[in-house]
Amino acid sequence: MSIQLAIVASVILMGIISYVTYLFSKRSSHKLVKFIPAITAITGIIFFYIKLQFISQGYDVIYDMIAIILLSVVLGFSLIGALIIELIQWKKPRHH
Known part of the structure; x- marks a missing residue:
């Protein structure tokens, strides 16, 4: 699988x-929204890890490792960021 197709x-x-x-958090809990980037990054890491283990050959292994490292930084x-948002919301007084 070429790196362009994998991306x-x-x-x-x-x-x-x-x-x-997003749809799930819209219906049940708004707290889940701030974790969408982390969940997405984990999905990408899992995808590239599976590709690395079972499909990649030659230089594709290097590209997959770079993608995993970049997605780990994003994660x-x-x-x-989610932790900072949670702390700000926790300290903010709530007016109902």
Whole structure:
């Protein structure tokens, strides 16, 4: 599988997961919305890891490792962002 096709497949898969997570959080819990980037990054990491283990050959392994590393950085930043948002909302007084 070429890297271009893998990136397109990953973006489509991550978009579907993001949309489903958004719909689920819209119906039940608004707290889930801030974790959509993290869930999407985890989906991409899993996709590239499975591709790395079963499909990749030659230099594709290097591309998959780079994608996993980049998505891991995105995952870290998105979790830190979600934590900051949670702390700000927790400290903010609520007026009902």
